[in-house]
Amino acid sequence: MTNNFSLAASTIAHVYKARWQIEIFFKWIKQNLKIKTFLGTSPNAVMTQVWTAMCYYLPLAYIKYQTKYRFSIFYLHRIVREMLMERISLIDLLNLNETGLARLRCQEPPLLFQV
Template sequence: MANRNIFRWIKQNLQIKTFLGTSKNAVMSQVWIAMIYYLLLTYIKYQSKYEKSLFYLHRIIKEALLSRLTLIDLLSATPARISDFKIKEFQLVFW
């Protein structure tokens, strides 16, 4: 019964739709990476006292992943400002 609950939690919270590999190692790696990402999001939400949901935090980070912003600026940005970041950066500069 405990395994069923763990699998249900993983499916609901880690949002793993499909597995990229079929071996045990590939599946376990993907689950561990998703768990680490979930824990990092939870930690960021806790430390910054962010009031919105983890899903919304995930969406904001996903939208502005390659933008040159600090995490504090990103968390305090409005949705209109976040879409503004995407429009202005036509070409990303890495160096």
């Protein structure tokens, strides 16, 4: 790109700025959406993986925003992942402190088939 002397310097600067924005976007995706590698190389595969991760991340961000949750989205993700099969509402789960969470983690798992 910089070897093309027919383009104006401002045009080349805009192209590099746009490219840098794309790099920043993919860095954000890898850091926040926990996508380490893309499973495919086609545009459809990459977009499907990004949309799937966004469908998980955005509700967590919205929950954090609406409930004024004081911890990070990553911590919220960890709690939801750990307590996914527990019979506790999300609001109650978010209002628990570390002691309550530790107590909930140590409970015996329920029996699936009681006779």
